[in-house]
Amino acid sequence: MQSTTIEWCVSKDGSPGFTWNPSTGCLGPGGTVDSPKRCQGCYAASIQARWGKTDLARGFMPEFHEGRLTEPARRRKPTAIFTCSMADLWGDWVPAKWIRAVLKVALECERHTFIFLTKNPKRYIGFGPFPHNVWIGATTRTQQEYSRAADALAEVEAAVRFVSVEPMLGRLYDLHRATPPGSGRPGWKPDWVIIGDLTRSGRPLGKAKDEWVSALTADARRHKIPVFHKDSLEARGFTSRELPGGRHA
Numbered sequence: 611m612q613s614t615t616i617e618w619c620v621s622k623d624g625s626p627g628f629t630w631n632p633s634t635g636c637l638g639p640g641g642t643v644d645s646p647k648r649c650q651g652c653y654a655a656s657i658q659a660r661w662g663k664t665d666l667a668r669g670f671m672p673e674f675h676e677g678r679l680t681e682p683a684r685r686r687k688p689t690a691i692f693t694c695s696m697a698d699l700w701g702d703w704v705p706a707k708w709i710r711a712v713l714k715v716a717l718e719c720e721r722h723t724f725i726f727l728t729k730n731p732k733r734y735i736g737f738g739p740f741p742h743n744v745w746i747g748a749t750t751r752t753q754q755e756y757s758r759a760a761d762a763l764a765e766v767e768a769a770v771r772f773v774s775v776e777p778m779l780g781r782l783y784d785l786h787r788a789t790p791p792g793s794g795r796p797g798w799k800p801d802w803v804i805i806g807d808l809t810r811s812g813r814p815l816g817k818a819k820d821e822w823v824s825a826l827t828a829d830a831r832r833h834k835i836p837v838f839h840k841d842s843l844e845a846r847g848f849t850s851r852e853l854p855g856g857r858h859a
């Protein structure tokens with residue numbers, strides 16, 4: 611585990627959170643071992659390549675690091691832990707036993723908050739309800755992606771279900787999912803929304819238009835959902851740093 615500068619990963623006492631990577635590597639949404647479909651500009655793959663542990667031509671193949679499972683237990687101070695920042699633990703290719711092993715650690719270390727993020731939120735279904743110290747999130751860049759992710763997140767019980775709209779690549783203005791007719795289920799909205807621009811080498815590229823960010827922020831406010839604007843939007847005056855539970859970073 612190591613301390614992180616990821617601005618939304620903040621422990622309860624306001625100190626920086628940690629990343630923990632009991633699994634690394636990813637095949638990308640819909641990818642397989644024979645035919646990986648990694649996202650263009652994958653941040654995790656490029657970091658791993660920079661560390662020299664792999665190279666992009668060869669892989670970023672999924673691996674499980676059993677020896678790292680004890681790391682959270684060794685940290686006494688309650689910490690926000692972005693889990694598998696260098697992987698997508700919820701890809702369809704990930705063996706269920708890897709996921710169960712990670713969730714067991716979360717259950718045993720209830721002083722920490724374990725934060726997950728995936729591009730494949732339907733994989734959460736079947737592993738819930740999640741322990742009270744687990745937050746589950748989905749990366750959604752457009753309204754269409756959001757709608758699919760929201761349908762999956764609404765199916766699973768967790769203390770915090772959130773969306774990370776980063777990079778924001780299109781208009782996304784409607785966070786409330788109406789009740790499917792005849793389903794008997796209540797409508798659904800996320801517990802937290804993170805918004806960020808596309809960046810290259812840490813520099814914002816201005817892909818997230820001001821009007822899109824404003825519209826999504828306004829929709830979140832309308833539904834009383836906390837909003838976190840990433841640093842990539844700060845220069846344009848978007849400076850909300852809200853966290854779930856009424857906290858601020």
Ligand code: SF4
Pocket residue numbers: 636637638639647648649652653654655696697698729
């Ligand atoms: S899903 Fe995430 S980790 Fe996997 S290739 Fe895409 S950006 Fe990288």
